[in-house]
Amino acid sequence: MLDFSLTAEQEELRRTLRSFFEREAPIEVIAAHDREERFPSDIYAKMAELGLCGVAIPEEYGGSEADQISICIIVEEVTRAGASLGYAYIPTATFCAKGVTKFGTEEQKAALLPEIAAGRMRMAMGLSEPEAGSDLAHLSTRAHREGDDFVVRGQKIFTTGADTADYIFTFVRTDPEASAHHGLSVLLIPREAEGVTVRPLPKLAGQGTHTCEVFLDDVRVSADNLVGTLNEGIRIIFSLLDAERIFVGAQGCGIGQGTLDLASKYSVEREQFGKPIIEHQAVGHMLADMAIDVEMARLLTWRAAWKMEQGLPCSMDASMAKVAGSEAGTRCALKGMQVLGGYSYMVEYGMERFYRETKLHEIAGGTNQIQRNIIAGHLQRQRTK
Ligand SMILES: Cc1cc2nc3c(=O)[nH]c(=O)nc-3n(C[C@H](O)[C@H](O)[C@H](O)COP(=O)(O)OP(=O)(O)OC[C@H]3O[C@@H](n4cnc5c(N)ncnc54)[C@H](O)[C@@H]3O)c2cc1C
Structure with a gap:
């Protein structure tokens, strides 16, 4: 039997979040954070009070471990409210919290997860490097063992939220002799450790949460900060990236729904030629196409989330969700701009923000070209089995 309905709890979650963000993060508040490039710490604290920071964390560590569709609903609503909030929230509460929960030691879980769930600790994702973007397995930030420590040297780029994070969840090369996909590991590097320099990069959208360069100059961290098994970091990358791609799909749905809501409201209020x-x-027809796009993207995203929840293979579904959601978001933002005419350019109407924010979802989490490569690879394997 196919069942397309949300549970009563999921419906309630969506309603609660919609009114929470409309109250706490209206268009003008997010616009002010972006204009002033000011981290939304006040709103983040309220999100934590609402329990949002613990959704990927088990109850025994202070979280509520929500199902994957509920996390999609949260990510969609956060994104609808504004990218500055999404960039503050998603790396910590979904990617890194999940990474520590799934791969961390008992000591790491006990020390870090309750702090994340309470909103007192944030983490940034340190994957991309200047010479290793799509080709992530060739990253060259090097960590070598010295006694009880690792010493890290290298550079990360595009590390979102690094300047306000407590830790950078950093992918490093621990065995330079191994082939590219092997010899990688994950280290939790405290942002305030000696030798860490973080520099925000001016950017197009979501300026309230900075995207940064991170320089690591002989940074010494305890071997206790190793997450997962030494030299098996690629397993962590693959495991977390499927979830990240599903959540990027949900971010696209958030853009799509947000633009559809603004455009449909405007189009019944605005009269020209007497109607x-x-x-x-x-x-x-533009509004109809937007509505179709949002629903199609949401179906693929939730299906991928459902498969992940069931423990089924979902790598191809995650890539499809990511492409469908992000591109639906962009098409909706373009149409939304057209529906609002000249007012779409005005900050107070909120549409221009979606227009600036949407492009990132086609790039981050693995570009859409890389997702299409993954999907094509699956199709090829299905035919040559
Ligand atoms: C605002 C922002 C926030 C970000 N936040 C984070 C973060 O928090 N943490 C983090 O680690 N990273 C982050 N990223 C990095 C993001 O994940 C990368 O930008 C992305 O993975 C692409 O890498 P790249 O920019 O180096 O592009 P490249 O890999 O250099 O790609 C350039 C172009 O070539 C294409 N291309 C490359 N290889 C192939 C191929 N094999 N087949 C077809 N096309 C190909 C790409 O699709 C793209 O169009 C962020 C990026 C931005 C812009």
């Missing part, structure tokens, strides 16, 4: 513009067929 609401939604009654001009060209406008009505």
Whole structure:
């Protein structure tokens, strides 16, 4: 039997979040954070009070370990409210919290997860490097063992939230002799450790949460900060990236739904030639296409999340969700701009923010070209089995 309905708890979650963000993070508040490039710490603290920071964390460590569809709903609503919030929230509460939960030692879980769940600790994801973006397995930040420590030297780029994070969940090369996919490990590097320099990069959108360069100059961290098994970091990358891609799909749905809500409201209020513009067929059809796009993207995203929840293989589904969600978001943002006409350019209407924010979802988490490579690879393997 196919069941497309949300549970009563999931419906309630969506309603609660919608009214929470409309109250705590209206368009003008997020616009001010972006204009002033100011981290939304006040809103983040309230999100933690609501329990949002513990959704990937088991109850025994202070979280509520929500199901994957509920996390998609949260990510969608956070993104609808604004990228500055999404960039503050998603790396810590989904990617890194999940990484520590799944691969961390008992000591790491006991020390870190309750702090993350309470909103007192944040982490940034240190994967990308200047010479290793799509080709992540060729990353060259090197960590070598010295007694009870690792000494780390290298550079990360595009590390979102690094300047306000307590730890950078850093992928490093621990065995330079191994082939590219082997010899990688994950270290939790405290942002304030000696030798860590973080430099924010000016960017297009979500400026409230900075995206940074991170320089690691002979940074000494205890071997206790190793997450997972030495030299098996690629397993962590693959395991976390499927979830990340599903959540990027949900971010695209958030952009799509946000633009659809703004555009449909505007199109019934705005009159030209003596009638609401939604009654001009060209406008009505743009809104219809936006609604179709959001629903299609959400179906693929939730299906991938459902498979992940069931423990089924979902790598191809995650890539499909990521492409479908991000590209639906971009198409919706473009149409939303057209529906609002000149007002779409004005900050107070909120549409221009979605227009700037959406492009990232086609790039981060593995570009959409890389996702299509993954999907094509699966298709090829299915045919040559
Ligand atoms: C605002 C922002 C925030 C980010 N936050 C983080 C973060 O918190 N942590 C983190 O680790 N990273 C982060 N990233 C990095 C992001 O994940 C990378 O930008 C992305 O993986 C692409 O890498 P790249 O930019 O080096 O592009 P490249 O890999 O250099 O790609 C350039 C172009 O070539 C194409 N290309 C490359 N290889 C292939 C191929 N094999 N087949 C087809 N096309 C190919 C790509 O699709 C792309 O169009 C962020 C990026 C941005 C812009």
